[in-house]
Amino acid sequence: MSDPAPVTMSATLAADDALARRRLAGEQVLSLASGEVGLPVLPVLRERLAAAADRNAYGPVAGSPELRSAAAGYWRRRGLDTDPELVVCGPGSKPLLFALVLAIGGDVVVPVPSWVSYPAQARLAGARVIPVPGRPGEGGVPDPALLRAAVGRARSAGLNPRCVVVTLPDNPTGTVATPATVRELARAARELDLVVVSDEIYCDLVFDPADRAFSPAVFAPERTVVTTGLTKNLALGGWRTGVARLPDSPLGLGLWARLVGAASQIWSSVAAPVQAAAAYAFEEPPEVVAYVAAAKRLHEVVARAVARRFTAAGATLAPVRATCYLYPDFEPLRDRLARVHQVGNGRELAELLAERHGVGLLPGSAFGEDERSLRIRAATSRLYGETDAERSEALSAPDPLRLPWIGACLDHITRTLAHLVSDQSPSSLGALS
Amino acid sequence: MSDPAPVTMSATLAADDALARRRLAGEQVLSLASGEVGLPVLPVLRERLAAAADRNAYGPVAGSPELRSAAAGYWRRRGLDTDPELVVCGPGSKPLLFALVLAIGGDVVVPVPSWVSYPAQARLAGARVIPVPGRPGEGGVPDPALLRAAVGRARSAGLNPRCVVVTLPDNPTGTVATPATVRELARAARELDLVVVSDEIYCDLVFDPADRAFSPAVFAPERTVVTTGLTKNLALGGWRTGVARLPDSPLGLGLWARLVGAASQIWSSVAAPVQAAAAYAFEEPPEVVAYVAAAKRLHEVVARAVARRFTAAGATLAPVRATCYLYPDFEPLRDRLARVHQVGNGRELAELLAERHGVGLLPGSAFGEDERSLRIRAATSRLYGETDAERSEALSAPDPLRLPWIGACLDHITRTLAHLVSDQSPSSLGALS
Structure with a gap:
């Protein structure tokens, strides 16, 4: 081994670290970057x-x-x-x-x-x-x-x-x-x-x-x-x-x-x-099976709700069948994103969403896509609450989308996507909550 | 990477696994192979x-x-x-x-x-x-x-x-x-x-x-x-x-x-x-400091007791200053080991001690020594007992060497070394306990 091994920091873990620092600095951030599952340990x-x-x-x-x-x-x-x-x-x-x-x-x-x-x-x-x-x-x-x-x-x-x-x-x-x-x-x-x-x-x-x-x-x-x-x-x-x-x-x-x-x-x-x-x-044992079933249902409900928002904004998305990941493609919005936001690829799109809207996502290029691709990956598994109490409630709620903290996340995403696809440039909108 | 990476099983962990299998088979074995410390977790x-x-x-x-x-x-x-x-x-x-x-x-x-x-x-x-x-x-x-x-x-x-x-x-x-x-x-x-x-x-x-x-x-x-x-x-x-x-x-x-x-x-x-x-x-905190001090004293007392037995048998040994390892050299006994036991290197010595006496050790060659070397490494950190109760007692005993289970280990080592340096070949001694 004559050259040092090529070492790159895990993109998901790096994005997580960056968001954690911004949260500590008092910003309202929404982490859709890493696939960490924000649910409590089964007792x-x-x-x-x-x-x-x-x-x-x-x-x-x-x-x-x-x-x-x-x-x-x-x-x-x-x-x-x-x-x-x-x-x-x-x-x-x-x-x-x-x-x-x-x-x-x-x-x-x-x-x-x-x-x-x-x-x-x-x-x-x-x-x-x-x-x-x-x-x-x-x-x-x-x-x-x-x-x-x-x-x-x-x-x-x-x-x-x-x-x-x-x-x-x-x-x-x-x-x-x-x-x-x-x-x-x-x-x-x-x-x-x-x-x-x-x-x-x-x-x-x-x-x-x-x-x-x-x-x-x-x-x-x-x-x-x-x-x-x-x-x-x-x-x-x-x-x-x-x-x-x-x-x-x-x-x-x-x-x-x-x-x-x-x-x-x-x-x-x-x-x-x-x-x-x-x-x-x-x-x-039965309690493990029940937990996995409840978690799966929660993943599905929240992932589909977020998927609907991406689709409504004009991104394309394969039918979501599993996991807690969405992989929307903003290609249909390429012209508008370039004109209004000077965004030409997934990395720039992720940067815009993080810096202006506090939404952490990863560009498709982190997953091997062409640099020009406008795909991004959104992990929805961290939207279930900030505390173990909120997360436990999310796991057992008949309609998790009506829990205020999950609703607030969805609203954050809705607002963000609305700004993204509007014809107004972000600079004319001022600071966004 | 065109060739598979060279993979070797950790010698210490492999020796441990082998001894564990022999113990399961009902043999009386003494593990001096791995440096795992056999002491209970501090509460x-x-x-x-x-x-x-x-x-x-x-x-x-x-x-x-x-x-x-x-x-x-x-x-x-x-x-x-x-x-x-x-x-x-x-x-x-x-x-x-x-x-x-x-x-x-x-x-x-x-x-x-x-x-x-x-x-x-x-x-x-x-x-x-x-x-x-x-x-x-x-x-x-x-x-x-x-x-x-x-x-x-x-x-x-x-x-x-x-x-x-x-x-x-x-x-x-x-x-x-x-x-x-x-x-x-x-x-x-x-x-x-x-x-x-x-x-x-x-x-x-x-x-x-x-x-x-x-x-x-x-x-x-x-x-x-x-x-x-x-x-x-x-x-x-x-x-x-x-x-x-x-x-x-x-x-x-x-x-x-x-x-x-x-x-x-x-x-x-x-x-x-x-x-x-x-x-x-x-x-x-104080309880951690006290535990480490007690463990260190136990390591010292037991390692020195085992070292004396190696020295008494004719092996050479640098003064033991730390850890729970001994690294005796049987070079002074080379002729006798060859004549009586057909042992010409550390690997053969370790095999003889394991197979005839149930004592697990590692040859110096595992640590990079020349194959011909008659050095072996003995880790004494597993002699403190088989149960948490025995091990706790060893940790607090005024004279750990007088605890029956530690005494039995030392006797096992004494007997083994006595047979090793005797002029009688092991086959004439019959089965050894």
């Missing part, structure tokens, strides 16, 4: 963590037998028979994804658009990134035909693509690739001899059961690694725990050893008290 | 963790303001003025050390012998490893004269050494480099334009205040990164938390941004409930 999980506060041993690198067994059960209930011995835990699914890139080796195919950290992690690991667009309305999965072409070109050019990352359901688009597309992707991966790394952290947050995501592990079981965690469905991002399910195949066994080796050198094990609580959560 | 820290079980936000990548401020105070009390803004937290000091290698870039100088994970982490990060022996009796710090020569040779050969790792006090030798040596090392690092990464996780476990370790941050403040954690002094390995202190210099500020960038892509943040408890611990 029984708090109790489990507290009860495990005396656990201070490292335990096995791959995770406690209880946690691995519970994670295997979680996948089994979703149709993926899983050997607990092939489960590996990590301090978040993010470190697992990073260690997988190291363990698999070679270069990495990522969908466009896709989560900010896939390419950043690959570069940090010394890999090259091969971006491949998805099919319209089916984010998270590279178009299989384009994948074949891109991998062929990459190999001809001396690159060594060895894995393809998919996100099911998808961040940033909030869409779900169809089973047919996933099946085709799996077939292409097999023909191209690629490992599929399937990030399924949003799999419990599909709004309509008919849109359920199918894992590539169903279609290419011998080569698909699945990752998930408790960050999204149980709002436990700050607890840092994730799990990976490795294929039950010679490839999978070899990869398991390399992944656990990398884990042993990078993080040793996951915080033991967190493992105890996570094991309980992955067993999915 | 007030358990309570702090439990009280923070409702914290589920990621928080800043670098760590909560409370934790960074507490860590800065910890270093200030040890003579290192520290800006909390230059502190970065991680899920253990191990991930911080890995991310530092990535953030610094280039190739890495490590002392010989040194902790198993420094070279493994460097290779995983794509760096090359430049091993440099320390001075006799002063483990953990490359001999400054040899460092100059090795870096010169490496640069001539096209390598790009950019940092040197030191361990103060040292694992595996249990020794402490003198202030004069540390000062020379710091001067050499400055001349050679190397960043010093100073792993000071054992700094509170020096037995005699006169042997106190001096940080290279005293002598080369502009280029020294210090790491530490709660794993060793408070037995909190399984909680996974560590902190790094970056230099207050242009180099340090640049490195801070790169380290936080790498952290944002690899682990996001440290488990929030753990951060709350760690902040309290780094404030060092």
Whole structure:
């Protein structure tokens, strides 16, 4: 390694930090930038963590037998028979994804658009990134035909693509690739001899059961690694725990050893008290199931309400099917945005919304889109309240949109978009609340 | 990245896993392999963790303001003025050390012998490893004269050494480099334009205040990164938390941004409930200070008792000054070990001790010694009991060596060494208890 590794700060975490500073400075800010889920910890999980506060041993690198067994059960209930011995835990699914890139080796195919950290992690690991667009309305999965072409070109050019990352359901688009597309992707991966790394952290947050995501592990079981965690469905991002399910195949066994080796050198094990609580959560007792159902409903109601406002303002948006992300495209407003606001791309649009309106969003370019794109990603998972009391009320409210604090957020968005699409330049409007 | 990264399982964690399996199979085993500290969690820290079980936000990548401020105070009390803004937290000091290698870039100088994970982490990060022996009796710090020569040779050969790792006090030798040596090392690092990464996780476990370790941050403040954690002094390995202190210099500020960038892509943040408890611990209230003092005394009494047994058996050993590690050299017994046991190196010696006597140790080769070396590393930090009750009693006992469970461990070691140095081959002794 003669040059320093290319290091970029996570765009979502950086945007979060910037908004937190502005809030501290007294500004009224609305964070739609990071996908952190602003909901309280389920009480029984708090109790489990507290009860495990005396656990201070490292335990096995791959995770406690209880946690691995519970994670295997979680996948089994979703149709993926899983050997607990092939489960590996990590301090978040993010470190697992990073260690997988190291363990698999070679270069990495990522969908466009896709989560900010896939390419950043690959570069940090010394890999090259091969971006491949998805099919319209089916984010998270590279178009299989384009994948074949891109991998062929990459190999001809001396690159060594060895894995393809998919996100099911998808961040940033909030869409779900169809089973047919996933099946085709799996077939292409097999023909191209690629490992599929399937990030399924949003799999419990599909709004309509008919849109359920199918894992590539169903279609290419011998080569698909699945990752998930408790960050999204149980709002436990700050607890840092994730799990990976490795294929039950010679490839999978070899990869398991390399992944656990990398884990042993990078993080040793996951915080033991967190493992105890996570094991309980992955067993999915009724109160956990009820919490995830309530959270999913809240995500859906609020995401759809925000989506309607984007659409009303003239942005285009694929039907929202899952997660708490919206990915509106302001292309239809390009001329007006340029004329009135001197905005010509997503970055400038995000800057305008942050600086003039206190609304934090990320431009599509953070997710791999062309710099000129007027797409932005809005995460609606932080609109549920500022306190645990407000957030708990949001989780159980019959009509969350009528809660004053959520209503105020929606009004903030409505006002912001109204100004954005008006013909008056912001300078003539004066300071906006 | 055309070839898969070289991945090796952590030798200490692998040895631990193997011993745990043998114990499960009913064998009487004595774990001297990993440096995990077998002591209970201080009750007030358990309570702090439990009280923070409702914290589920990621928080800043670098760590909560409370934790960074507490860590800065910890270093200030040890003579290192520290800006909390230059502190970065991680899920253990191990991930911080890995991310530092990535953030610094280039190739890495490590002392010989040194902790198993420094070279493994460097290779995983794509760096090359430049091993440099320390001075006799002063483990953990490359001999400054040899460092100059090795870096010169490496640069001539096209390598790009950019940092040197030191361990103060040292694992595996249990020794402490003198202030004069540390000062020379710091001067050499400055001349050679190397960043010093100073792993000071054992700094509170020096037995005699006169042997106190001096940080290279005293002598080369502009280029020294210090790491530490709660794993060793408070037995909190399984909680996974560590902190790094970056230099207050242009180099340090640049490195801070790169380290936080790498952290944002690899682990996001440290488990929030753990951060709350760690902040309290780094404030060092009286009960924390008392615990560390009691643990240090216990480490000293037990390590010295085991050291006497190695010396009595004929192994040589540098005076034990810190940590809970012994690094005896069986070189004086080479002929006898070869004749009676067909043992010609440290690996064979460790295998014999594990297989015939149930004693888990690591060979010096795991720490970078020549394969032929008859050095082994013994960690004595797991001899304090099997239950929290026994371990608590060990922590407060006026004479820990008279506790039956510690006495039994010492007897196990005495018997093992007696058989090892006897002239009777093990096969003629039959099964040993």
